[in-house]
Amino acid sequence: MIVKLFSPFTIKDVVLKNRIVMSPMCMYSSFNRDGYVSKFHHMHYLSRAMGQVGLIILESTAVEPQGRISMKDLGIWDDNHIEGLSELVQEIHRFGSKAGIQLSHAGRKADVEGEIYAPSPIPYKQDQPVPDELSISEVKAIIYQFKEAARRTKAAGFDVIELHGAHGYLINQFLSPLSNHRSDLYGGTRENRYRFLEEIVDGINEVWDGPLFVRLSVNEYHPEGNTIDDMVYIAKRMKEQGVDLIDCSSGAIVPAKIDVFPGYQVPLAEKIRQDAGIATGAVGLITNALHAEEIVKNNRADLIFIARELLRNPYWPLKAASELGVSITGPGQYLKAWEEALPRKEVWYPN
Template sequence: MSNLFQPFKLKGLELKNRVVMPPMCQYSVPLKNGIPTDWHFVHYTSRAIGGTGLIIIEMTNVEDRGRISDFCLGIWSDEHTPAFKRIIDECHKYGAKVAIQVAHAGRKAEEAPNPVSCSPNAFNEKSKVPHELTTQEVKEMVEKFKKGVERAIEAGVDTIELHGAHGYLIHQFSSPYTNQRTDEYGEDKFLFGKEVIQAAKSVMPADMPLIMRISAVEYVDGGYGLDYAVEMAKVYRDAGVDMFHVSSGGEGPIGSAGRPGAHPGYQVKFAERIKNEAGIPVIAVGKLDDAKLAEAVLGNQEADLIAVGRGILGNPYWANNASLLLDGKPLMPKQYERATY
């Protein structure tokens, strides 16, 4: 059996293979209430049927003003939980495990009347100047993350991913480029992230691992590089993170926009270094749609899991096709097996 289709275990999370569907925003909540719809139900269930081992539901925000757009998902109310549960329960029927990416867009909440951040600096010239959260408001935000994680657990997730990448709120606090505070959350740029991690762990089952997505490089003048990201990973590991999902960008042009060049596997070296220096499992992501490349990354022990974004977005059966290519074995239900011969 190929490396890609070997099972994987981390604490109480057991995956049937190492294929991950990373969180990809659908911008498909027509009533703007943050509640998943039939679109999300079909979207995620299709990927479970297609053989994906771990499905991470898209960026799901802990308050209304934390969404990128009014059409993004939310988890700030108990009213959200049943719709997520319906999706998760259905995905489980096909052997997939499911996470929700719990998040807040901070200053990158494009449609929020009054976006918030660690410091009152707009993302770009087209963005609103965010309200600088007071020290007390930061502590209240930690509680909102905690409640969001609680609701995700009530919905039946197998693991949680915190979004600490791509220039969103946790990333904003973590980065010297965006965090110019003078209080305790400025003196320790990682304090907000640590408190969110600890709050999440306080309500998670002891055997449920916590994943965190981070940006390894910022691609902006004055932004941090990989050395800083390694130190950040060590701090967040010690706070309770069990696995990192290693991406890049968010405060400047993201890697897929051409810096340093979005070649296949362009972020793998970031994941490998964090895996080795922080001594923690990692998910590699970024133009890994070629199954043979994904297999090589695992075979070379550069990462533990492979996130396939565009490939799975365009083909719900990417995992099945990769299994046929690498192992000659279909993953699809028996109703579809005639498609393989």
């Protein structure tokens, strides 16, 4: 029996050893407040690499200081950030995983010192600060900052870039009619609302030739928000530009009550994959190996993005392999813990 969850997946010239992805999660652990990698990041990400995650995507990483979700976010707005990120990538590679980074700008959801800004002067919640509306020149400057971040990403040796276009952050703010009330070329029609992301992708393509993912909030949970047809349109546009995969999440552009349950976002990934003809990643309360295998085996998504379950158990892939009866390579130092669980032992000894 072929277990698809542990089959390789190739994107451009990058081969993931399995379909398991560590979903980017904010860690707020750049303790110097200047965006640099800390010792925590090494411990945090390398334990998941030893646990045999196929692709590890670093947390939301700000393309400029005012775009941070918090003052302790990782940053990639300065060439001085490259060295620490590169050292982390090299360690992830040493343990057999591929390394990705999520490039982000928080827009009106930034919790930083000083001004915050957005496509339109509309706060996320009524009791929050009203952001300044970005001028055309400021929009162009942020697009350039994404391009420069991609250049630094390549210099640091990452395998994959993911753009954070979901959860109410700046790209999502431009995409959604709920937060974008502009009347210029970056607002109004669906095509205009897409222009900000379109120009970011074009800029990145000038300096980056590796796999490019985009995380989208495919369901905005609001009757006046983008519909699934709007998101299929956006996914098709991105595919035309060379985007390789849509990481299908939902919500957080406006406050909403969401009915969450295991796999509640999988139909979104399935719909985008089928209707836009682009690879997708499924995320959202996927904790069980059989559930993950069902999703990829039935072609509902191509990759499984695991978030909180990997916080609970960095070695979830080894556990999943045991449950699915698959032999995978693992660290020899931990052989005693899993030698009886897998049908055949394949080990290596990282030093």
